[in-house]
Amino acid sequence: xxxxxxxxxxxxxxxxxxxxxxxxxxxxxxxxxxxxxxxxxxxxxxxxxxxxxxxxxxxxxxxxxxxxxxxxxxxxxxxxxxxxxxxxxxxxxxxxxxxxxxxxxxxxxxxxxxxxxxxxxxxxxxxxxxxxxxxxxxxxxxxxxxxxxxxxxxxxxxxxxxxxxxxxxxxxxxxxxxxxxxxxxxxxxxxxxxxxxxxxxxxxxxxxxxxxxxxxxxxxxxxxxxxxxxxxxxxxxxxxxxxxxxxxxxxxxxxxxxxxxxxxxxxxxxxxxxxxxxxxxxxxxx
Amino acid sequence: xxxxxxxxxxxxxxxxxxxxxxxxxxxxxxxxxxxxxxxxxxxxxxxxxxxxxxxxxxxxxxxxxxxxxxxxxxxxxxxxxxxxxxxxxxxxxxxxxxxxxxxxxxxxxxxxxxxxxxxxxxxxxxxxxxxxxxxxxxxxxxxxxxxxxxxxxxxxxxxxxxxxxxxxxxxxxxxxxxxxxxxxxxxxxxxxxxxxxxxxxxxxxxxxxxxxxxxxxxxxxxxxxxxxxxxxxxxxxxxxxxxxxxxxxxxxxxxxxxxxxxxxxxxxxxxxxxxxxxxxxxxxxxxxxxxxxxxxxxxxxxxxxxxxxxxxxxxxxxxxxxxxxxxxxxxxxxxxxxxxxxxxxxxxxxxxxxxxxxxxxxxxxxxxxxxxxxxxxxxxxxxxxxxxxxxxxx
Amino acid sequence: xxxxxxxxxxxxxxxxxxxxxxxxxxxxxxxxxxxxxxxxxxxxxxxxxxxxxxxxxxxxxxxxxxxxxxxxxxxxxxxxxxxxxxxxxxxxxxxxxxxxxxxxxxxxxxxxxxxxxxxxxxxxxxxxxxxxxxxxxxxxxxxxxxxxxxxxxxxxxxxxxxxxxxxxxxxxxxxxxxxxxxxxxxxxxxxxxxxxxxxxxxxxxxxxxxxxxxxxxxxxxxxxxxxxxxxxxxxxxxxxxxxxxxxxxxxxxxxxxxxxxxxxxxxxxxxxxxxxxxxxxxxxxx
Numbered sequence: 001x002x003x004x005x006x007x008x009x010x011x012x013x014x015x016x017x018x019x020x021x022x023x024x025x026x027x028x029x030x031x032x033x034x035x036x037x038x039x040x041x042x043x044x045x046x047x048x049x050x051x052x053x054x055x056x057x058x059x060x061x062x063x064x065x066x067x068x069x070x071x072x073x074x075x076x077x078x079x080x081x082x083x084x085x086x087x088x089x090x091x092x093x094x095x096x097x098x099x100x101x102x103x104x105x106x107x108x109x110x111x112x113x114x115x116x117x118x119x120x121x122x123x124x125x126x127x128x129x130x131x132x133x134x135x136x137x138x139x140x141x142x143x144x145x146x147x148x149x150x151x152x153x154x155x156x157x158x159x160x161x162x163x164x165x166x167x168x169x170x171x172x173x174x175x176x177x178x179x180x181x182x183x184x185x186x187x188x189x190x191x192x193x194x195x196x197x198x199x200x201x202x203x204x205x206x207x208x209x210x211x212x213x214x215x216x217x218x219x220x221x222x223x224x225x226x227x228x229x230x231x232x233x234x235x236x237x238x239x240x241x242x243x244x245x246x247x248x249x250x251x252x253x254x255x256x257x258x259x260x261x262x263x264x265x266x267x268x269x270x271x272x273x274x275x276x277x278x279x280x281x282x283x284x285x286x
Numbered sequence: 287x288x289x290x291x292x293x294x295x296x297x298x299x300x301x302x303x304x305x306x307x308x309x310x311x312x313x314x315x316x317x318x319x320x321x322x323x324x325x326x327x328x329x330x331x332x333x334x335x336x337x338x339x340x341x342x343x344x345x346x347x348x349x350x351x352x353x354x355x356x357x358x359x360x361x362x363x364x365x366x367x368x369x370x371x372x373x374x375x376x377x378x379x380x381x382x383x384x385x386x387x388x389x390x391x392x393x394x395x396x397x398x399x400x401x402x403x404x405x406x407x408x409x410x411x412x413x414x415x416x417x418x419x420x421x422x423x424x425x426x427x428x429x430x431x432x433x434x435x436x437x438x439x440x441x442x443x444x445x446x447x448x449x450x451x452x453x454x455x456x457x458x459x460x461x462x463x464x465x466x467x468x469x470x471x472x473x474x475x476x477x478x479x480x481x482x483x484x485x486x487x488x489x490x491x492x493x494x495x496x497x498x499x500x501x502x503x504x505x506x507x508x509x510x511x512x513x514x515x516x517x518x519x520x521x522x523x524x525x526x527x528x529x530x531x532x533x534x535x536x537x538x539x540x541x542x543x544x545x546x547x548x549x550x551x552x553x554x555x556x557x558x559x560x561x562x563x564x565x566x567x568x569x570x571x572x573x574x575x576x577x578x579x580x581x582x583x584x585x586x587x588x589x590x591x592x593x594x595x596x597x598x599x600x601x602x603x604x605x606x607x608x609x610x611x612x613x614x615x616x617x618x619x620x621x622x623x624x625x626x627x628x629x630x631x632x633x634x635x636x637x638x639x640x641x642x643x644x645x646x647x648x649x650x651x652x653x654x655x656x657x658x659x660x661x662x663x664x665x666x667x668x669x670x671x672x673x674x675x676x677x678x679x680x
Numbered sequence: 681x682x683x684x685x686x687x688x689x690x691x692x693x694x695x696x697x698x699x700x701x702x703x704x705x706x707x708x709x710x711x712x713x714x715x716x717x718x719x720x721x722x723x724x725x726x727x728x729x730x731x732x733x734x735x736x737x738x739x740x741x742x743x744x745x746x747x748x749x750x751x752x753x754x755x756x757x758x759x760x761x762x763x764x765x766x767x768x769x770x771x772x773x774x775x776x777x778x779x780x781x782x783x784x785x786x787x788x789x790x791x792x793x794x795x796x797x798x799x800x801x802x803x804x805x806x807x808x809x810x811x812x813x814x815x816x817x818x819x820x821x822x823x824x825x826x827x828x829x830x831x832x833x834x835x836x837x838x839x840x841x842x843x844x845x846x847x848x849x850x851x852x853x854x855x856x857x858x859x860x861x862x863x864x865x866x867x868x869x870x871x872x873x874x875x876x877x878x879x880x881x882x883x884x885x886x887x888x889x890x891x892x893x894x895x896x897x898x899x900x901x902x903x904x905x906x907x908x909x910x911x912x913x914x915x916x917x918x919x920x921x922x923x924x925x926x927x928x929x930x931x932x933x934x935x936x937x938x939x940x941x942x943x944x945x946x947x948x949x950x951x952x953x954x955x956x957x958x959x960x961x962x963x964x965x966x
Contacts, residue, residue, distance in 0.1 A: 012875060016770040020784070023767055026843065027791050030802035033812055037805060047805045048812055091695045098692035101685060109697050116704045118896060118951065120904020122921050123940045126928060127707025130714055130937070147703035154696060171381035174348055179446060180369035180398040189397070193385040208793040214907065219928065231797050235911055244805075247798040254794040262786070272384045273428045 031251070038244035046241060057245040070230060070246065076141055077227035078253075081211040083146060088153045088206030089199050095154075096161025097191075117155035121215030124151055129219040141221040148216035153209045157202040164198030197265045204261035208254055297359055298372075298449035298482035299324035300345060305354030307340050314340045316506040317354070322499065324359070324449070327476050327483045329493035332503035332529070338486045339454060341503075345484065346375045346452045358450060369395075374443035375452040378459065380435045382427035388414060388438050389423045395446045413441045417475070432460045433468050440472075444479060451476075453485040457492060469495060490530050494518055502526045524577045524660050533579040534628050535660070536602075540572050547599055550576050553625030558599040560654040577660040583631040584656040587618060589640075590647035601651040602628055606642050620648060714937035724933045732938030741923075742939075746946070749919040752834075752909070753902040756841040760898050761891065763842065764849025768890075769883065771850075772857035773865075785854065792847050800840050800908055807831040807839070832914030840912045845901055849894035856890030857883065892958035896951050903947050 037044075041052025061070055099106060116124075128148045132139045139145070172194060176186045192199075214228040221229065227250060234243045300322040307315040315337040322328045330338035343349040344356055347368035355362045363371045382391050389410045390397075396406035414420045417437040427435055436456060443451055456472070457465045473496055476483045487493055493500050494514040501511040502525075509529075510522040521527035524535050536559065538552030548561050548570075559578060570576055590603050597603045607627075608619030616637045620628045630650050642648065715732055718725040736742050767788065775781045791799060806812050807830040814826035829835050860883065868878050884891075906921035920943050927936035 010875075013774050016766065016774055019766055020770050023763065023846075024787060027788065030806045030843070031791070031794075031799060033805055034798065034802040047808055047810045048815065091699065094692040095696040098689045098696075101689050103686060103689040103693075106693075109693055109700070112700050112705065113696070116700055118900040118947075119704070119708075120900065120921060120943070120947070122904060122906055122925060122928075123711065123944065124704060124707065126924075126933075126936065126940060127711045128703055130933060131707045131710045134710060147699065150699050151704045154699060158696065169379065169381065171377045171379055172383060175375070175377055175381035176383075176394070178346065178348070178368045178375045179395040179442065180367075181394075182398070185398055189394075190383060194383070196385075204793065212793075212795040212797075214797060215904075228795060228797055231795065231801075232907065235797065235801055243801070247795070247801065251794045251798060255790075258790060258793050272426060 031247075034244045034247050035251070037241055038248040040241040040244070044241060046244075057241045058249070060240070060242045061245045061249070069225065070227075073225045073227045073230040076224055077211055080141060080146060080149070080226060081207045083142070084149050084153055084210035085203050085206040087146075087150060088157045089202050091150075091154060092157030092161050092202050093192075093195065093199060095158055096165050099158075099162065100165060113155040113158050116151045119151075121152065121213075122219070124148055125216045125219030128216070132220075139220050139222040141217075141224050141226060144220040144222065145217045145226070148220045149210045149213050152213060152216060153206045156205045156209065160198060160202050160205065164195060164201075168194065197268050200261050200265050200268075204258065207257050207261075211250075211254065211257075297324050299359055300450060300482065300484070301355075301357040301360075302341070302345075303355045303357065305341070305344065305351045305356065307337075307344065307349065308352045314506055315344075315351075318506075318508060320501065320508060320511060322482065322484065324482055325480055326498045327473065327496055328485070328499040328501065329497035330484065330486045330501050330503060331488070331490065331493040333488060335505075336503040337506040338501075338503050342375075342452050342454055342484060342486050345450065346373050347371050348375070369398075369446070372447075372449040373452060374446045374448035374450075376436075376439050376443050376454065376456055378454045378456070380427075380439040380459075382435055382438055382442070384427055387424050387426060388419065388430075391427065391438055392441045392445055394442060410441075410445065413445045414438075417441045417444075431464075433464050436460075436468055437471070440475060444475075448481060450482045450484060453483065455486055455488070457487070457489075465492075472496065494530075502529060504529070519581070520658055521579060522661060524579070527579045527660060532583070532631075533581055533658075534585070534624075535577060535579050535626065536624055537575070537577040538625055540570060540574050540576050542572060548576065555602070555622070555624050557597075557602055557624055560600060560657060562657075562659050579658045579660055580652045580656050581658075582617075582629045583615070585630040585650045585652050587630050587632060587642070587648050587650050589642075590649045597649055598651075600654055600657070601649055603647065603649050604628060606644055606646045606648055609642065609644065618642065618648075620650060623650065711937045711940050714933050715941045717934040717937070719932055719934040722931075724931075732935045733942070735935060736938050736942055745918060745920050745923055748917065749903055749921075752837060752841065752919065753899050755838055756845065756902050757895060757898050759838070759842050760846045760849045761895065764846050764853055764894060765887075765891070767846075768850050768854040768857055768887075769879070771854055772860075773883075788847060788850055796844055797907070799844060800911060803836065803840055803843070803912065804831065807836055832912070832916060834913065834917060836912040837909050837917060840908050841902055841905075844908070845898050848897035848901065849891075852893035852897075853887050853890035856887040860886045888958045892954050895954050899950055899954070900947055903943065903950070 033048075036050070037046070037048070038057055039053050039055070040050060040057060041054045042056040044051040095109075099110070125148055128144050129139055132144050137144075168191075172190055173186050176190045181189065212228060213226075214232065217226050218229060218232070225233070231243070231246060231250070234246065300320075302318050302320040305315060305318045306313065318337075318341065320341075330341060332338050340349060344351050345358075347363065347366060347370075350364060356364050358371055358373070368375065383394070386394070389407055392413055393401075393406040393410035396409060401409070411420065411423055414423055417440055419434065419437050419441065422430065422434065422438070427438065430438065439456075440451075453472070457468055460468060469492065472483070472485070485493075485496060494517065497514050499511065500514050500517045502509045502517060504525050510517055510526045512520075512522070517526060518530050518532060521530060521533060524537060527533040527535050536550065536552055536557055538550035538557070540548050541551045541556065542549045543561065546561050547558050549556050549558050602620070602623040604620040604623035606618060607621035608617070610617040610619075611634075612631075613634070615631045615633050618630045618632055618637075620630065628650060714724060716728045716730070718727045718729050718731060771781055771785055775784060804811070808814070809826045809828065809831070811826075811831070813830060814823075817823045818826065864882055864886075865878060868882055873881070904921050906919060906925045909917055909919045910922055920939065924936050924939045924943070927933075927939065
């Protein structure tokens, strides 16, 4: 545990590394099995051994009607996720800015958000569904489900903005004002660009949490299914590796989103903080 | 056509009249009166919490005074935005926008004024050239060293053509070597552009190196506002004398007077000193508090024959309690000489001719001319410090 | 147009407040209202009746369901705490390079952004009678017969919970650990403390808030779950939320609402109990 100059590591390091390795295996192992099995041959079953390799089950996913309305559910999930992403970013950013100042009711809103975060999704779904029913309005995936999902993503977004804004140096805003910028100009030209990596993080949470959301959506999406609901439907009668193919496809989408988000953040941070190799304090120009 | 060439003479004069600033229960700045002439390099000097940064921010427009007026070139600017005042501020952390290149940082003010892109970039590059940072035009701030960032921050502020530039501890973030180097640059730029600089610092040597006018502050009040030389050589109060260093302060109660000498009781010692020429029979009187300063390098040390030797007028005795080598001189601390510690700065060749050791009894003497009389803690700070009670030492 | 700072704060917090009230606050009130309605076998009848509560609270099934769910919650909490603490400890104190720390942390976090249901399902081919694990055991000669208890059992449910929720322990604990001043550890080591003493006397107390936050997450997630327990136990076991979802599926809204309110109260008490032990407010807001 000590940072020895000799570089020698205590025994506990190796023990803990092995434990960590096992944990990672535990996390990724079963999923990897699914990915591999999704390439099962046409005669293959739900478990190993593999009987040939093929894209048969991916094909089944897209063509067979028995596997449900995959294309439609996928489209709906994507659109919903993008809407949730945009709303979560917009609402979380300005809410985070609001919390920088103390105002009456700040604590109430904060605790309301935290309560929303830890509330079991089923309860929220039930509540929203019943509310819509009482009002005589049909539950729809782009309305009631959207709202229910926001109760899950907005608290995450808010907490991330807290962390990002707590490190935000207010001198930037003062300097901008000193140089003549109006409040809007400060917001658009200084605050937003500097916060941008944080906003990407919020966007990532908004997208992925919505895309994978199940309990809240189950009771509020109305007649049309989202992708997780399709998956749920298929789990009740798992008869073919088509389900695995679905799992692979949907996880691929998630991985792409994650890679885009983390990659952008990494690039921006790297650009903004990398020192040029040959700059030294002794070497001043002229 | 460089806007700075069009400067009228002596613009950027500042006056604070009766300025007070309260933050809730705390009084950060108390009823300050201060006049700073245009084109002057002025340093606000003091420890943390003395109010110097608050004053800076009130001149800048980032804070408003609770009471009083802030006048720039005769016009009260309280309530006006920074950009309307003709002031520009350089922040302690520089606050260069991390997502913009140096050029775009410097061009920021022009962008807020609606200047079109190619023109404002060109003007920004000109300004970069003037601070000798042209080759860094496309770099991002994170790719610059501390000194380079300071130049960009300066350029960014100067492009607004301000009459007053406000600097909030600009050199604190730099290492020692760079600090000295950048100090000179600040002075040169101020001379070149000819605008008023107000520079907040807590480092005494930095203030007297740079400033035409030094304002020493403590607890929201001005202790002395005068030239660098006056503040160092002729401090107005005991606080200034202590803060600037370089002085011994003899403080105590007058226990007796006879024919032009006072005896003051300082700590458990009695010290005889020459009274100031302006002293009358009645003032100051026996029992009054009295403070006088004498420079540490104007003190002569000789070995005392024995510990309890009587020092005589304008002298103290004591034991050597500290010897610090400082290159061209040595700092000799003497204990039991007076109420507070007494220090003599002895030139190195003089010291090493007959080196003292810890515990040696010594007598420290000074000429009557070297005495500098201090005022008691003022209730209301005057605008420009003047020499005090007597003509002695002037 | 000059807008006062106070008004700006209210405008900025407005959207968040609006969404939370519309899709969380009001639905919650609606659920509470419904819990007092009567159910006549077909429809929900508005009323103010405690009958649902009486039914739920006097039913023996309720008690056994709560016991079962609590059992899951406690076991999962204990396991995720141990695993999560160990992993966080490894990342915070044994991984020297910051880049590796971030990379390994992300490695643990990425699964969070993929579908819960897929991750849960991925255990089925793994634990099944013909599954990977059993085949490996038999192949290695450790057992003759496949182990039945691995799947569609409490064991499977708990494994799935641990798989899904350990991350919720790792993140807050890692956060708390990262804030511990390393020189404290070095000072303790200088004073002669051994590894275990350091962990008990320094690391654990200083990670308290992280442990509390993680515990709140894990406990509320397990108490509110209805799909993991259903799938992984093969519908042999049940939980509170699962019973509720069944009632909802049969449009028995008033009884479901009453169950929901009671669940809410129980979970709130558990959270409050955790918060009594550790004051977490500073951690979230700071």
